[in-house]
Amino acid sequence: MVQLSRRHxxxxxGAAAVVSMAGCGDDDADNKDLADNRVGAMDKYxxxxxxxxxxxxxxxxxxxxxxxxxxxxxxxxxxxxxKRTGVKIEPVAVPLSDYEQKRSVLIGAGDAPFIIPKTYxxxxxxxxxxxxxxxxxxxxDLMPHxxxxxxxWNLQPEIDSLRQEDGKFYLLPGLHEKPWQDYTLAVRMxxxxxLKIAVPxxxxxxxxMLKAMKAAYPNVYPLSDRFGKPNPAGNLLNMLxxxxxxxxxxxxxxxxxxxxNAKKFVYTGASDKYKAMLEFLHKLVDEKLLDPETFTQTDDxxxxxxxxxxxxxxxxxAQSIVNDYRPDMAKSLPNARMAKIPFPIxxxxxxxxxxxxxxxxxxxxxxxxxxxxxxxxxxIDWLWYSDAGQEFARWGVEGTTYTKDxxxxxxxxxxxxxxxxxxxxxxxxxxxxxxxxxxxxYGGHLELVQSFFSAEEMEFQKVLNExxxxxxxxxxxxxxxEREQVTLWETPLKDYVYQNTLKFILGxxxxxxxxxxxxxxxxxxxxxYVDVVNKAYDRYQQKHG
Amino acid sequence: MVxxxxxxxxxxxxxxxxxxxxxxxRIFRVVNAVVLTGVVLVTLYPFVNIVARSLSDNAxxxxxxxxxxxxxxxxxxxxxxxxxxxxxxxxxxxxVYTAVATAVSLVLTTCYAYVLSKKHLKGRTxxxxxxxxxxxxxxxxxxxxxxxxxxxxxxxxxxxxxxxAISVFNLLVMKAFFESLPVELEEAAAVxxxxxxxxxxxxxxxxxxxxxxxxxxxxxxxxxxxWFAAFLYMDRMDLFPVTVYLRNLIAGATDATSTGGGLGSAxxxxxxxxxxxxxxxxxxxxxILAVYPxxxxxxxxxVMLGAVKG
Numbered sequence: 001m002v003q004l005s006r007r008h009x010x011x012x013x014g015a016a017a018v019v020s021m022a023g024c025g026d027d028d029a030d031n032k033d034l035a036d037n038r039v040g041a042m043d044k045y046x047x048x049x050x051x052x053x054x055x056x057x058x059x060x061x062x063x064x065x066x067x068x069x070x071x072x073x074x075x076x077x078x079x080x081x082x083k084r085t086g087v088k089i090e091p092v093a094v095p096l097s098d099y100e101q102k103r104s105v106l107i108g109a110g111d112a113p114f115i116i117p118k119t120y121x122x123x124x125x126x127x128x129x130x131x132x133x134x135x136x137x138x139x140x141d142l143m144p145h146x147x148x149x150x151x152x153w154n155l156q157p158e159i160d161s162l163r164q165e166d167g168k169f170y171l172l173p174g175l176h177e178k179p180w181q182d183y184t185l186a187v188r189m190x191x192x193x194x195l196k197i198a199v200p201x202x203x204x205x206x207x208x209m210l211k212a213m214k215a216a217y218p219n220v221y222p223l224s225d226r227f228g229k230p231n232p233a234g235n236l237l238n239m240l241x242x243x244x245x246x247x248x249x250x251x252x253x254x255x256x257x258x259x260x261n262a263k264k265f266v267y268t269g270a271s272d273k274y275k276a277m278l279e280f281l282h283k284l285v286d287e288k289l290l291d292p293e294t295f296t297q298t299d300d301x302x303x304x305x306x307x308x309x310x311x312x313x314x315x316x317x318a319q320s321i322v323n324d325y326r327p328d329m330a331k332s333l334p335n336a337r338m339a340k341i342p343f344p345i346x347x348x349x350x351x352x353x354x355x356x357x358x359x360x361x362x363x364x365x366x367x368x369x370x371x372x373x374x375x376x377x378x379x380i381d382w383l384w385y386s387d388a389g390q391e392f393a394r395w396g397v398e399g400t401t402y403t404k405d406x407x408x409x410x411x412x413x414x415x416x417x418x419x420x421x422x423x424x425x426x427x428x429x430x431x432x433x434x435x436x437x438x439x440x441x442y443g444g445h446l447e448l449v450q451s452f453f454s455a456e457e458m459e460f461q462k463v464l465n466e467x468x469x470x471x472x473x474x475x476x477x478x479x480x481x482e483r484e485q486v487t488l489w490e491t492p493l494k495d496y497v498y499q500n501t502l503k504f505i506l507g508x509x510x511x512x513x514x515x516x517x518x519x520x521x522x523x524x525x526x527x528x529y530v531d532v533v534n535k536a537y538d539r540y541q542q543k544h545g
Numbered sequence: 546m547v548x549x550x551x552x553x554x555x556x557x558x559x560x561x562x563x564x565x566x567x568x569x570x571r572i573f574r575v576v577n578a579v580v581l582t583g584v585v586l587v588t589l590y591p592f593v594n595i596v597a598r599s600l601s602d603n604a605x606x607x608x609x610x611x612x613x614x615x616x617x618x619x620x621x622x623x624x625x626x627x628x629x630x631x632x633x634x635x636x637x638x639x640x641v642y643t644a645v646a647t648a649v650s651l652v653l654t655t656c657y658a659y660v661l662s663k664k665h666l667k668g669r670t671x672x673x674x675x676x677x678x679x680x681x682x683x684x685x686x687x688x689x690x691x692x693x694x695x696x697x698x699x700x701x702x703x704x705x706x707x708x709x710a711i712s713v714f715n716l717l718v719m720k721a722f723f724e725s726l727p728v729e730l731e732e733a734a735a736v737x738x739x740x741x742x743x744x745x746x747x748x749x750x751x752x753x754x755x756x757x758x759x760x761x762x763x764x765x766x767x768x769x770x771x772w773f774a775a776f777l778y779m780d781r782m783d784l785f786p787v788t789v790y791l792r793n794l795i796a797g798a799t800d801a802t803s804t805g806g807g808l809g810s811a812x813x814x815x816x817x818x819x820x821x822x823x824x825x826x827x828x829x830x831x832x833i834l835a836v837y838p839x840x841x842x843x844x845x846x847x848v849m850l851g852a853v854k855g
Contacts, residue, residue, distance in 0.1 A: 067793045070631055071782050093782045095793035105777065108687040111694060300819075304609040327603070 037368075040086075040375035047148045051382035051389075053086035057372045059379070060113035062106070063091035064099045064439055068430065075434025080397055087379050107132045107364070114367035114376060117439045120359045121162055124171040127362070128164050129480045134363040135168035142374055143381035145389075149175050157472045158357050165477040165536075167544050174358025174443035175385065178465050181343055181354035183235050185223075186316030186325065189337040202345040203243060203280065210289040213312055221291035223284065224311035226302035227251065232295035232502060235315040240280065242353035243346025244273040247473065249501075253494060256533045258473035265476065265533045267526050269497035270518045276347070281505040295502055307332050316340055318457045322420055339456060342463045350467040358443050383440060390448055393441035396433055410451055419452055475544075476537040486532055489525045496524055599623070599823035606819040622820035626828065631782065632790060636828075639769060639786040646706040646768040651761060654711050658719035659745055673720075680713045686777075693778055704778035705771070712767075715760050722756045723749065762840050769833055791825045 040057040042049070065071050071093055082088055092113050094102040099118060106112040107127055116133075127133045140147055150159055155175060162169040185206070192199065192209070195216055200206045213222040227234040237250030246268050247254035256265040257273075268274060284290035291311065293301070305311045307328035316325065318340070325338045343353065361380060367373055383389040395402045395410055402410050412418065417425030418436055429435050436452070443449065450461060478486060500517055503509035509517075593613050598606050602617030610616050626632055660666060661673055684692070689708065698704040726749060734748045750757065772788035779785055 065782060065793065092780045095776065095785070095789055097793045097795075098776060102776065105686055105690050109690045109694065111690070300609075308609070331605075 034374055037371055037373035038375070039371040041372075041378055042375075045378050046144045048386075049144075049382075051085050051378050051386075053375050053379070056086060056088070057375050057379075058088035058090055059115055059367075059372070059376050060090045060092060061115040062103060062113050062117065063093050064096055064118045065093050066096050066438060069428075069434070069437065070431075072434065075432075076397060076400065077393075077434030077437065077440075080392070081383075084392070085379055085382065087375075110366075112364045112366075114364050114370065115380065116362040116364060118359050119171060119362050121171055121173065121357065124362050125164070125483065128170050129483075132365055133170050134365050134368055135166070135170055136172050136363055137163070137168040137170075139377055142377040143172075143385065145381050145385040146172065146175075149385055153177050153356070155356060157474075158355070160475050161472050162357070163475045163477055163540075163544075165479050165540070167540075171360045171362055172380065172384070173360035176356040176358060176443050176449060177446045178449075179352045179354035179356045179469055180449055180461070181352055181464050182317040183315060184239065184317075184340050184343045184460075185313055186321055186338050186340050188312040189339045190335060191312050199341050200344065201342055203240070206341075206344050207280075207284070207289070210284065210313065211287065214287070214289055217312075220309075221305075221311055222289055223294070223313040224291035224297075224302055224305045225294040225315050226297070226299040227315050228295055228297060228302075229299070232498065236281075236294070237277070237501070239315075239344070239353075240277045240346065241268070241274070242351070242470065243344060243348065244277055245346075245348040246271065246273050246277075249274070249277070253497075255490060255493065256476075256530060258471070260471060265473075265530060265537060267521070267530050269493070269501070270521050270526060273347075275511070275514055278501060278504045279511060282507060282511060285505055285507065292506055295506070303328055306338075309333055309336075318453070318460075319419075322454070340460050342460065351470050352464045352467045353470050355472075356469065384443075387445065387448075390441065390444040392435075394436050394444075394448060394451070396429065396435040401429060401433055401435060421452065421454070474537060475540050476533050477540060478532065478536050482532050482536065486529060489529050492524050493521065493526060493529065496521065595823050595826055598819060599827050601820065603820050622824045626821060626824045632787065632825070632828075634783050635785050635787040635790045638775075638784060639788065639829075642702055642705050642775070642786055643765055643768045645702050646710070647761060647764045649706045650710045650712070650764045650768075651757065654716050654719060654760060655750075655757065657711060658716050659723050659749065661716075661720045662723035664724075676711070676713050676716055690777060699778050700780055700784060705768070705774045708774065712764070715763055719753075719756055719760060722753060726752060758840060766833060787825075787829050791822075791829055794825055795822050 040053040040055045042051065042054060045051065063071060071091065078089065090113075092106075100123070103112070103116060103119075104126075107116075107130070110132070112132065124133065150156060153175065159169065159173075162171055162173065164170060187199075187209070191213060195212050197209050197212050198205075200209045210222045214220070225233055225236050227236075231237075231251040231253070234251030238248055238252045239250075241247070241249035245257070247257040249268065254268055257268045257271065258264075259266050281290065285292055291305070302311075302314060303324055306314050306325060309332070314325070316338075321338055321340065329336045329338070345351075361384065363376075363380075367376060370376070383393065396416075398404055400413065401416050402412050404410050412422050412425070412429070414422065415425050416422060416427050416429050416433070418429035427433070430437060435441065446465070450458060453461065500509065504511055504514075504517075590613075594611070597613055597615045598611050599622060600615035600618055600620065601611045602619055602621075605611050605616040657676075661669060661676075663669075666672070683689070693699065693704050693708060698707065730748060730752075731744050734744050739747065770788060772786065772792055775784070775786050776789050776792075
């Protein structure tokens with residue numbers, strides 16, 4: 001008995017020691033003290049400076065492998081990066097198809113590389129409470145280019161929308177000077193000419209155009225859409241939602257939308273604006289202007305209908321026009337011409353609905369203890385947020401992959417092709433050199449972002465750039481318990497909204513039953529959800545003004 | 546002993562009155578043939594379609610003209626895929642991983658099953674229980690990842706071969722088979738002077754050709770098709786098997802348009818040509834398709850192994 005109790009005592013003492021050690025990780029103190037982490041960092045590093053590590057450094061990075069330009073370690077990108085910055089990247093390759101899952105496993109197992117790019121907000125929310133990623137907002141002093149851009153381009157409201165409950169944000173987003181709206185509707189321009197209709201600018205004009213098309217071609221559904229998997233009519237619903245002043249629907253469904261007049265959040269799927277959207281779509285289906293199969297067909301089926309002349313209007317972005325529709329129709333409809341129409345204007349008036357934030361970079365908490373931490377932050381700042389870094393990531397090396405004339409206009413060297421801009425080129429900017437890689441090159445100055453755009457895309461963007469930006473919702477970060485609670489409600493709510501969206505549009509459920517539908521949503525905790533969000537908004541306002 | 550009774554009708558007319566010649570049975574045979582032919586056609590159609598697509602040109606596929614016959618016949622897609630060195634590296638990886646993993650699995654499963662088939666083994670119930678327990682419960686993704694990584698197996702073929710080396714279902718089938726072998730054989734061999742290993746290698750295994758071939762087939766096909774273990778434990782593209790390569794090509798193409806909110810990031814939209822996808826599918830499936838007809842007789846009899854023996 002004596003032995004047992006002594007062993008018990010020893011065990012208890014050991015446990016107490018471990019517990020007190022665990023409590024000993026005081027984060028706030030070592031926030032400020034970076035003296036041990038400056039190996040390789042530049043002493044003076046400011047806006048306009050080229051980052052060059054003062055000693056050889058290497059950083060591990062999660063590499064999202066895109067099947068169109070698979071990773072090659074002999075890319076000019078890597079060697080030139082080493083030359084300019086002294087940094088060697090050690091990539092952990094992950095196929096694009098399952099990037100999010102591998103990222104979750106690595107972070108959960110504590111094995112994540114230091115730099116974790118291609119993170120779309122709000123994906124970083126899940127990792128905040130585990131403490132596995134760094135609150136980057138504490139280290140902005142190490143990133144002069146990032147701070148400069150936020151100031152110059154007035155991105156403070158957008159950055160605030162990334163803040164968590166503790167007032168810090170955990171993601172370094174891609175920053176755009178001007179929002180880049182890519183998706184819209186594309187229309188058979190030759191049919192418009194034939195029927196002598198002007199290019200529509202508002203949703204009402206779109207309706208008129210579809211009616212005129214139907215009158216001339218009664219056996220055709222003029223609009224048969226794609227992007228329906230896994231969210232039916234993903235793009236079409238989203239376009240209508242933002243035109244009506246909602247945060248997003250379809251493939252970008254946001255449960256709550258900010259009502260600037262009432263100064264609170266409302267539930268998107270139950271709002272009057274959503275009802276107006278559904279009424280519009282129901283009208284289209286009723287008058288046989290919108291193909292009901294839009295909501296269930298695959299992209300390939302929609303493309304086939306367009307290519308065989310069984311539809312005239314479809315959702316598009318710049319790439320799909322060049323890579324999908326024009327080649328699809330080259331043989332079957334040689335006289336057809338597809339082009340994007342300006343983003344249709346809805347009840348809120350002309351807006352550019354895109355966000356100015358992009359996918360971004362998370363930093364693993366373990367990087368904070370590395371002796372090269374400061375050098376790493378400066379490196380990230382240079383590559384992703386400086387003019388020189390972004391130009392390098394997108395265009396490559398002057399003289400080898402591009403040339404610059406006296407006015408600063410860049411052109412690809414004749415042998416280099418990207419996005420079909422130089423079809424006779426034998427080398428590909430992405431595949432052979434590793435530039436314009438989706439991990440490194442996005443965001444930035446308007447002229448840089450648009451530097452690969454075709455002439456017609458520039459026309460489209462010119463119209464959109466003249467429109468005001470969409471208002472950003474104020475921050476409303478949830479606590480961990482709230483987030484867990486809300487996650488339990490989200491899926492049934494979203495499923496129910498989607499099911500009924502389809503039923504209302506297709507006429508399977510009369511729109512007169514709207515109030516009954518709202519009551520049913522309330523029964524699924526919609527009211528509680530909105531309350532939680534509004535409380536979070538009030539709480540944040542009180543704490544951080 | 547049958548005595549011929551010459552007063553019964555001549556044997557020549559027996560055939561029309563037997564159980565296999567009644568009218569009902571003939572109707573059954575016709576309906577059976579029709580239904581089975583239908584099933585075969587439905588099963589074959591996707592294969593023929595994929596092969597046709599791999600030999601057609603992209604525009605015809607998208608306009609929906611390709612069904613069973615290639616249109617715009619060309620082998621450009623085959624040339625494009627086979628010219629990619631990463632495809633061959635990954636293909637070689639698949640062959641290596643399948644070979645190593647199947648060998649490891651076969652050896653381990655046979656040993657464990659043989660041991661469990663001996664009724665006089667102490668702790669037999671516990672050992673069977675441990676195996677069956679893992680059929681229903683597992684540690685989860687992250688603990689497994691931590692285990693394999695901390696053992697230093699990451700980025701090696703052993704990360705694929707060792708975890709899940711023994712499929713419990715196969716184990717139980719083999720155990721049942723070994724139990725069905727007459728114990729007298731082994732006793733006779735022991736009397737003749739063979740030790741345990743000798744009995745296993747020289748008496749039991751030669752008798753178990755059918756079940757070993759079946760297990761070889763089950764394991765080989767499963768490892769050939771597996772992509773998840775490699776995806777999880779490999780950090781470099783040149784270590785992936787061809788199934789991961791294929792998955793990235795196909796699943797990456799459909800997911801990229803609907804993630805990321807859709808607003809912006811046009812550079813992420815992936816649309817691999819339908820021809821490239823079809824070619825990769827055909828090349829991945831081809832070896833298994835080629836091997837199956839030769840081993841399928843084992844497969845058919847193997848499914849019934851472990852069932853009640855007469």
